[in-house]
Amino acid sequence: MSDNNFYSIDKLVEFGMGITIANQMASSMNQSLNQMEIPGAGKAMPSSIETVYYAVMNDTQMGPYSITELSRLITDKKIVKETYVWKPGMKQWDLVENIPEVLRLIALTPPPIPNP
Structure with a gap:
């Protein structure tokens, strides 16, 4: 076999080493890109920050309540759907029936257990 043949041992070893080095470079570049922050792209809100809600109950402002506490109430x-609720970012108080994420909680609440 000639040394210029692609299938010669030297060429195959060289090709294998080239592939290995290319994979290591790609892995290193992907890791760097995943850690890179792009200015102006913003970051996702941390999941530990939870929206709080206030509600008017018995003509009194109550809260703040987490979504879990709101679900319990x-x-x-x-x-109920006719309760006024407010959360930071809203311009004014509004009825639960006009706030989709809270109205969803009412729709997902099971009805009372029937009495036999």
């Missing part, structure tokens, strides 16, 4: 029928 809905289950206990203390908050």
Whole structure:
């Protein structure tokens, strides 16, 4: 076999080493790109920050409540579709039926257990 043949041992070893080095470079570049911050692209909100809600119950502002606490109040029928709710970012108080993420909680709340 000639040394110029692609299938010669030297060429195959050289080709294998080239592939290995290319894979290592690609892996290193991907890791660097994943850690890179792009100015102006913004970051996702950390999941530890939870939206808080306030509700008007018995003509009194109550809260702040987490979504879990709000769900409990809905289950206990203390908050209904006609309850006024506010969260940071809203211009004014609004009825639960006009706030999709809270109205969804009411729709997902099971009805009372029937009495036999």
